[in-house]
Amino acid sequence: MPTVDLTINGREITVEAGTTILQAARLAGFQIPTLCYLSGLSPTGACRVCVVEVEGARTLVPSCAFPVADGMVVRTHTARVRAARTAIVQLLLANHPQECLTCVRNGDCELQTLTRELNIREIPYQGERRLAPVDSSSPAIERDPEKCILCGRCVRVCQEIQNVGAISFTKRGFQSEVAPAYDRQLDITSCVNCGQCIIQCPTGALREHSSVRKVWEWLQDPNMHVVAQTAPAVRVGIGEMFGAAPGGIYTGQLVTALSNIGFDRVFDTNFAADLTIVEEATELVRRVKNNEPLPMITSCSPGWIKYCEHYYPDLIPHLSTCRSPHEMLGALIKSYYAEQYGIFPGNIAVVSIMPCTAKKFETERPELETNGFPSVDAVLTVREIARMIKTAGIDFLNLPPRDFDNPLGTSTGAADIFASTGGVMEAALRTAAFYLTGKELANVDFRDVRGLRGIKEATIKIGDMDVNVAVASGLANAKVLMDQIRKGESPYAFIEIMGCPGGCINGGGMPQGSNVETVRARMRAIYTIDQTKVYRRSHQNPAIRKLYEEYLGEPGSERAHHLLHTTYMARERS
Amino acid sequence: MISTTEFASIARLDNGHKNREVDLAAVDEILDSYKPLAPHALIPILQDVQEHYGFLPEAALDRIGRALDISTTRIFGVATFYNQFRLHPLGKHVIRICRGTACHVKGSAALLDTLEMELNIKAGSTTKDGLFSIETVACIGACSIAPVAMVGDKFHGRLTVKDIPRLVKSLKREDAKGAAEKAVA
Numbered sequence: 057m058p059t060v061d062l063t064i065n066g067r068e069i070t071v072e073a074g075t076t077i078l079q080a081a082r083l084a085g086f087q088i089p090t091l092c093y094l095s096g097l098s099p100t101g102a103c104r105v106c107v108v109e110v111e112g113a114r115t116l117v118p119s120c121a122f123p124v125a126d127g128m129v130v131r132t133h134t135a136r137v138r139a140a141r142t143a144i145v146q147l148l149l150a151n152h153p154q155e156c157l158t159c160v161r162n163g164d165c166e167l168q169t170l171t172r173e174l175n176i177r178e179i180p181y182q183g184e185r186r187l188a189p190v191d192s193s194s195p196a197i198e199r200d201p202e203k204c205i206l207c208g209r210c211v212r213v214c215q216e217i218q219n220v221g222a223i224s225f226t227k228r229g230f231q232s233e234v235a236p237a238y239d240r241q242l243d244i245t246s247c248v249n250c251g252q253c254i255i256q257c258p259t260g261a262l263r264e265h266s267s268v269r270k271v272w273e274w275l276q277d278p279n280m281h282v283v284a285q286t287a288p289a290v291r292v293g294i295g296e297m298f299g300a301a302p303g304g305i306y307t308g309q310l311v312t313a314l315s316n317i318g319f320d321r322v323f324d325t326n327f328a329a330d331l332t333i334v335e336e337a338t339e340l341v342r343r344v345k346n347n348e349p350l351p352m353i354t355s356c357s358p359g360w361i362k363y364c365e366h367y368y369p370d371l372i373p374h375l376s377t378c379r380s381p382h383e384m385l386g387a388l389i390k391s392y393y394a395e396q397y398g399i400f401p402g403n404i405a406v407v408s409i410m411p412c413t414a415k416k417f418e419t420e421r422p423e424l425e426t427n428g429f430p431s432v433d434a435v436l437t438v439r440e441i442a443r444m445i446k447t448a449g450i451d452f453l454n455l456p457p458r459d460f461d462n463p464l465g466t467s468t469g470a471a472d473i474f475a476s477t478g479g480v481m482e483a484a485l486r487t488a489a490f491y492l493t494g495k496e497l498a499n500v501d502f503r504d505v506r507g508l509r510g511i512k513e514a515t516i517k518i519g520d521m522d523v524n525v526a527v528a529s530g531l532a533n534a535k536v537l538m539d540q541i542r543k544g545e546s547p548y549a550f551i552e553i554m555g556c557p558g559g560c561i562n563g564g565g566m567p568q569g570s571n572v573e574t575v576r577a578r579m580r581a582i583y584t585i586d587q588t589k590v591y592r593r594s595h596q597n598p599a600i601r602k603l604y605e606e607y608l609g610e611p612g613s614e615r616a617h618h619l620l621h622t623t624y625m626a627r628e629r630s
Numbered sequence: 631m632i633s634t635t636e637f638a639s640i641a642r643l644d645n646g647h648k649n650r651e652v653d654l655a656a657v658d659e660i661l662d663s664y665k666p667l668a669p670h671a672l673i674p675i676l677q678d679v680q681e682h683y684g685f686l687p688e689a690a691l692d693r694i695g696r697a698l699d700i701s702t703t704r705i706f707g708v709a710t711f712y713n714q715f716r717l718h719p720l721g722k723h724v725i726r727i728c729r730g731t732a733c734h735v736k737g738s739a740a741l742l743d744t745l746e747m748e749l750n751i752k753a754g755s756t757t758k759d760g761l762f763s764i765e766t767v768a769c770i771g772a773c774s775i776a777p778v779a780m781v782g783d784k785f786h787g788r789l790t791v792k793d794i795p796r797l798v799k800s801l802k803r804e805d806a807k808g809a810a811e812k813a814v815a
Contacts, residue, residue, distance in 0.1 A: 221701025227710045237706035238688065238717075245703070630692065630702050 062128040077119035077130055078106055086132050089141065089170055091258055092207040093120040095571060097216055103207050105170065107140050108132045116140055142174050148205050150181040152259075159203070159260040164569065166258030167205060186230060193241035195265055196249035196416040199223075201233050204261035210234060210253035217557055219532040220363065222247035234261075237630065246366040246630050248531070250359035250555045251413030251437075251564015264413050264565065267434040268444055274405040274433075275318040282405045283393075284319040285385050285464075286310060288326055289411035289475035289560035290438050292581040296567040296574070297442035298452045303577030305585060308457020313445050314409075315458060324460040325408065326467030328385035329474045329483070331603070332356065333594035335620055336378045336480075337487040338611040340550055349373045351526075351541065351548040354480050356380045358418035359555025359564070361624065363531050368538050369626030374551075377621040379431075381474065382408040382415060383424050385464060386431030387619040392607050393464065401426070405433045409441045411475070411563035414555060423623050437565030466599040469586030470500075476579050477529035477559035478505035478512060481552040485516055485525070486593045488550075493519040500592050506583070508558055508576065511536060513548075525550045530557035652687040661697045669698050672708060676715060685716040721756040721763035723801050726780040730769030737791075738777040742766065744794040745779075761805065762798070 058073045064084045071080045076099070081088050092103040099121040107116035111129035116137060119130075131137065149171065156162050188201035208225065211234055215221040222245045226235050236245045254262045274280045295304035314322045340352050355361055355376040364375060379387070386408070390401040408415060412435070418424070419432040436444075445452050459465065470486055473479030482502045489497050504514035505525070510533035516523045526548045528534045534553045540546040556563045561578040562570065591597055608616045660678045664671045672694070679690050686709055695702040709715040727733075727742045742764075746752055749762050756763040772778045775787025779797070786797065 215701070215704065221704050224701070224703040224707035225711070226703075226707045235703075237691070237701075237703040246701075629696070 060124045060126050060128075062124050062126070062130065064130045065132055071124060073124075075124050077108055077110070077117070077122045077124055077128075080124050081108070081119065081130070081132055088119050088132050089173060090120055091166065091170065091205065092209060094209050094212055094256065097212050100208060100212075103205075104144050105141055107137060109134050109137055138174070142176060145170055145174055145176060146179050147181060149176070149179045150183065151185055152205065153185075153202050160263050160266075161260040165260065166569075184230075186233075188233060191241050192265060193243040194247065194249065194417070195243070195420050196413040197242060197247065197251060197254065198263050198265045199235070199242060200261050200263070201235065202261075203259045204234050205259060206232055206234065207258060208234070209256035209258070210262055213252045213256050217530050217532055218248070218250060218252060218363075218555075219535050220246060220248055220250075223253065240630075244630070246362075246627070248359045248362040248366070248555060249414040249417040249564075250531070252556060254413065254564050255562070255566065255568055255570065257568075264437050264440065265416060266440055267407075267416070267436055268440050271405075271407050271434050271436060271444070274407075279403055280405050281320050281399050281403055282318070282407060283321045283323060283389055284314045284407050284409060285323045285325045285328075285382055285389075286314070286409040287382060287411055287475070287560060288329060288472050288582065289563060289566065289578070290409050290441075291585075292475065292561065292578045293411060293438050293566045294442060295453065296570075297438065298445075300453055301577070302570070302574040303581045305581050306452075307585075308459070309452055309455040311460055312455040312458040313448075313450050313452055314441075316450055316455075317444060317448050319407070321461045322458075323385060323389070323464040324467050324471075325382045325385055325410075326471035326474070327460075327464045327597070327599060328381035328388070329356075329471035330467055330594035330597045330600050331384055331388075331620065332378050332381045332474075333470055333480075333483045333487050334600060334604075334611050335384075335616060336376050337484050337491055337595075339376055339378065340484070340488055341491050342612065344549065351546055351551045352376050353550075354378075354484075354552045354554075355622075356474065356480055357414070357553065357555045357560075358412070359414035360531065360534060360553045362414065362417070362627070363534065363555065364538075365624055365627040366629045367535075368542070371538060371541055372624045372626065374541060375624055377617075377623070379424060379620055379622045380415070380418065381471075382410065382435075383418065383431050383622070384620045386419075387424075387426040388464060388603070390426040390429050390431055391619060392603070396463070401429045404429075406431065408432050408435045409438070410435050411438055411560045411566045412556075413437060413564040415565075421622075426619065438567060439565065442567075463599060463602070466597060467589075468594055468597050469589035469592035470594040471597075472582055472585040472589065475560045475582045476506070477508070477554050477557075478502075478527045478552065479559065479582070480554075481505045481525055481527050481550070483594055484550070484552075485518075485523075487595045489516075489518045490593065490595060492521070495519075496593070505552075508572070508579070510557065523550065524548045525552075527552045529554040529559050531555055533557075652683070652689050654689060654693050656682045657690045657693050661694065667697055669700055672698060672700065672705065673712075676705070676709060680715060683719075685719045688717075718756055719760070722761050722805070723781055724763045724765060725797075726765045726767045726770065727753070728770040728772070728776070728778045728780075729766045730773065730776075732773035733769075733777040736777040740791050741777055741779065741789055741794060744791045745798075748794055748798050761802075 059070050060073050061070050064081050067084050069084045088106050090106045101118035101121035106119045108119045109131040110117050191199040223234050274282045291307040295306045311322045343352050353374050355378050386406045389406050394401045416435045419435050424431050470483035486500045505512050505527050512527040514525050524547050528537050558575045562575045691702050691705045695705050753764045753766045770778050777789050779786045
């Protein structure tokens with residue numbers, strides 16, 4: 057790889073050719089502020105906050121889009137540069153609602169941080185402000201266009217990473233707005249509610265549609281039996297909300313915090329992840345034996361499911377009919393648990409704590425009701441539950457750990473890895489291998505399906521069979537595998553798809569401000585938990601065995617189908 | 631259980647897709663003429679579609695998006711960025727108010743305000759009955775008779791705000807007369 061020598065702020069540095077000034081400066085130890093820059097995607101140079109001075113250049117240049125050259129002399133924080141950045145941010149602020157104190161992003165807003173770092177003390181520009189109503193139509197995502205600074209990060213992630221394009225730049229000049237076509241409200245677009253736009257949003261313009269108020273009301277109601285369940289990714293993300301380094305494992309603290317807030321029971325969605333594997337592996341074996349549509353595709357990710365309904369309705373028969381784990385657990389809480397403890401299901405509120413915004417939409421699907429009651433009554437993101445824990449005055453990081461409640465709190469390592477791309481596949485293979493051969497695998501680690509690559513393939517030897525599998529995360533990657541199936545060229549028997557790039561550990565409900573390193577740290581934590589579990593194969597979970605013996609009968613039984621499986625519908629694309 | 635947001639969305643779907651009824655055969659023909667289709671053909675395709683329909687129907691944007699594998703929202707973004715594209719059909723009478731320097735000095739802002747009030751629409755839009763559209767023009771090139779408005783291809787010079795209601799009335803009268811003659815014939 058050819059290299060380039062340049063000078064940044066008087067320091068000589070050698071970098072690979074093709075590096076941008078921004079990347080080179082970071083390597084040299086100088087942070088240049090950015091707003092529209094999105095690591096990994098093509099730079100747009102739209103916001104100009106990253107401008108720097110290059111000797112010999114007539115104007116300031118945007119460092120995010122400008123490649124380095126031999127002998128280049130760059131200055132990143134001169135008076136001219138600071139004046140330009142200050143003016144840019146002041147102009148943004150002049151068109152921004154001054155309601156930081158009550159904004160959901162107060163304290164972790166990139167625009168706020170930039171204003172602080174540039175030491176801006178006044179907004180000298182006064183004029184008309186663009187006014188626009190908040191769009192709360194979607195149960196998952198709220199749009200507040202007045203807080204939008206038009207950086208376009210959400211637009212790029214929605215179009216380039218997710219291949220959805222539900223929002224785009226519309227109109228021009230002062231009227232410019234990131235919005236759906238025809239100013240439609242988000243709920244009637246083909247937005248899949250993945251929330252990647254929220255993860256990217258530097259301000260409070262995109263945020264989850266919050267259920268915090270509703271949950272507090274239930275917690276205060278003595279007639280309500282309020283049950284929490286937490287997804288595998290939550291335990292490796294929530295620490296960040298309290299200032300801990302990414303990758304910390306806070307399972308026990310989370311359970312204690314939820315119990316202290318006033319939840320009557322704290323169950324583990326992981327229990328249902330094990331259940332999902334037992335049902336899904338059973339379904340896969342049935343499909344193979346009965347010549348039903350293959351490849352079978354996983355159905356745990358509601359963002360992915362809605363994408364399939366909009367864009368590949370013809371391939372719905374390939375989707376596993378298994379409900380997503382938290383919906384399975386909700387169904388069991390409203391039936392098995394309610395019956396066992398003699399509680400009227402109408403008096404139970406199930407609150408799912410999820411790394412996900414799409415589950416907020418999912419839980420309103422009528423087909424997921426259990427005996428006329430919603431299986432899950434509210435979904436909170438990691439950010440929302442952290443806000444509640446802070447409101448309750450709990451010192452989260454220093455809490456004594458506690459175990460999940462039973463009977464729905466025991467899980468295996470196979471359930472933990474659901475949080476990561478490739479995890480559901482690996483967990484399913486551990487169980488499917490046993491179902492197909494009657495023998496336990498000696499080695500349960502399937503390293504080929506691990507890691508952050510967008511599409512992963514593997515051929516797994518199960519007995520004397522070679523099983524081709526594939527894993528995709530991020531919907532543009534899913535599209536590649538789906539187009540193969542549509543053309544009849546898919547070589548796979550089983551495909552795992554997660555809507556968010558990297559899986560739930562990078563879900564739309566996780567802490568904001570993450571990057572690839574953060575996501576890697578969360579992933580390492582997940583596989584660490586798996587390795588330390590007594591049981592690592594879902595079908596060995598003693599609580600699952602008991603559930604089948606006492607209540608469900610066999611995997612794939614009629615009762616299991618009634619409570620744990622679902623249907624899908626074709627949706628219009630827009 | 632249907633939530634209130636779902637009810638709301640059903641209602642919006644009904645009135646949000648009002649020009650679904652448009653015959654899209656012409657769109658398909660235009661798309662065919664650009665094969666093999668690639669996203670960079672978007673703007674010429676939109677131009678051809680507008681030339682045929684006089685505007686860009688919503689259903690046409692959906693069809694083009696499907697063909698080019700671009701989201702409708704993205705096409706809407708392009709269509710609303712360039713002034714050359716229209717999302718609504720023009721009215722029978724297009725009244726263009728000149729907003730050039732000379733006309734501005736001679737009070738064209740007041741003309742525009744009065745016309746907007748008279749027709750109860752903003753510049754760039756069309757009355758519900760489809761009779762009138764208001765557009766603004768940077769300079770019509772008739773500064774000697776400023777302030778100027780154009781109705782169709784006719785110039786109306788040295789206008790005052792008092793002329794505006796008269797102008798609108800005469801256009802309406804013309805229409806009524808035309809309709810009556812048609813009925814007799």
